[in-house]
Amino acid sequence: MEIEKKDIRSLTKEQLRDFFVANGDKAFRGNQVYEWLWSKASHSFEDMTNVSKETRAMLENNFVINHIKVDTMQRSEDGTVKNAVRLHDDLIVESVLIPTQTRTTACVSSQVGCSLDCNFCATARLKRMRNLNPDEIYDQVVAIDRESRLYYNRPLSNIVFMGMGEPLMNYPNVMKAIDKITSNEGLGMSPKRITVSTSGIPKMIKKMADDEVKVKLAVSLHSAIDEVRSQIMPFSENFPLKDLRESLEYWYRKTKSKITYEYVVWKGINDSKQAVDALVKFCKYVPCKVNLIEYNPIDDGEFQQASDEAINLYIKELEKNNIVAKVRRSRGKDIDAACGQLANKS
Numbered sequence: 001m002e003i004e005k006k007d008i009r010s011l012t013k014e015q016l017r018d019f020f021v022a023n024g025d026k027a028f029r030g031n032q033v034y035e036w037l038w039s040k041a042s043h044s045f046e047d048m049t050n051v052s053k054e055t056r057a058m059l060e061n062n063f064v065i066n067h068i069k070v071d072t073m074q075r076s077e078d079g080t081v082k083n084a085v086r087l088h089d090d091l092i093v094e095s096v097l098i099p100t101q102t103r104t105t106a107c108v109s110s111q112v113g114c115s116l117d118c119n120f121c122a123t124a125r126l127k128r129m130r131n132l133n134p135d136e137i138y139d140q141v142v143a144i145d146r147e148s149r150l151y152y153n154r155p156l157s158n159i160v161f162m163g164m165g166e167p168l169m170n171y172p173n174v175m176k177a178i179d180k181i182t183s184n185e186g187l188g189m190s191p192k193r194i195t196v197s198t199s200g201i202p203k204m205i206k207k208m209a210d211d212e213v214k215v216k217l218a219v220s221l222h223s224a225i226d227e228v229r230s231q232i233m234p235f236s237e238n239f240p241l242k243d244l245r246e247s248l249e250y251w252y253r254k255t256k257s258k259i260t261y262e263y264v265v266w267k268g269i270n271d272s273k274q275a276v277d278a279l280v281k282f283c284k285y286v287p288c289k290v291n292l293i294e295y296n297p298i299d300d301g302e303f304q305q306a307s308d309e310a311i312n313l314y315i316k317e318l319e320k321n322n323i324v325a326k327v328r329r330s331r332g333k334d335i336d337a338a339c340g341q342l343a344n345k346s
């Protein structure tokens with residue numbers, strides 16, 4: 001019977017060093033292999049040309065390197081690229097490359113499907129679910145960095161955890177991935193260029209503040225009225241806005257980092273003056289800015305983008321109160337790569 005080999009990237013650097021020592025080699029060999037696995041993002045022991053053939057064979061006998069494969073890649077007319085990424089167990093997630101004049105942003109997934117149940121989001125409708133491992137998140141970033149260099153002649157500049165899944169429901173793995181992305185032994189990117197977007201899990205927002213992760217925080221708010229919010233984001237019934245507010249105040253006290261609220265305005269749901277006033281009030285608790293996201297229809301029309309007048313009212317009232325508000329047009333809509341559209345359709 002063949003025993004299942006361990007994924008070598010589940011080992012820490014220390015564990016890898018220990019493995020070599022236990023097998024009569026030098027701890028230093030662990031450093032070399034670790035570099036291949038992470039900063040060089042190699043997916044094959046064969047690549048590891050500075051270790052001997054025997055060592056490579058020994059690694060082959062003991063471990064596998066689980067890795068993602070870009071299954072299909074679609075390019076939008078606006079330059080956005082969407083990767084459907086196959087995991088080692090054949091599940092698929094999606095990640096997106098979003099180029100602008102000055103930057104290239106990777107939008108990465110943190111879960112297969114999603115733990116949450118936002119009614120307006122296509123990802124929430126996927127049934128199967130598991131958390132992504134740190135290396136599966138890391139690999140998505142590497143794949144997009146390579147595409148960015150290939151198509152746009154520049155490295156990736158920013159990362160947003162706005163793909164499939166709720167990053168704070170896969171906290172340990174997301175943090176391990178961020179650690180690798182920001183470490184000099186990985187990609188060496190600044191954490192300030194990474195945004196973690198959450199639907200708002202108060203306990204985990206506080207934990208992230210305590211852990212002094214230096215990333216930016218975005219919160220998918222969509223309503224500052226409890227009854228409305230729990231109607232469109234049912235899970236939030238367990239996380240009333242006063243708890244969310246408290247966690248955000250805590251975040252800001254600890255990090256001094258402004259929060260971005262993501263907000264879609266829908267006809268008949270949150271397009272009233274009362275809804276606007278509630279958001280303005282909520283925005284005063286913690287330094288923040290608001291991104292008004294264009295709605296990307298995912299179904300039969302239960303949700304519809306609000307009128308321009310409604311959106312203009314939001315902007316007018318927010319600006320009157322010195323809160324920065326921007327309307328965010330969607331990218332990659334023609335290839336289902338926009339916010340809330342990631343659903344493994346291909």
Ligand code: SAH
Pocket residue numbers: 118120121122161162163164165166167197198199218219220262264293294295296297298339340341
């Ligand atoms: N679970 C995290 C990460 C996903 S980010 C979070 O909720 O923040 C995806 C963003 O797109 C979220 O702000 C989400 O609220 C928004 N979104 C979901 N469905 C959408 C849709 N159909 N149109 C526009 N934005 C949508």
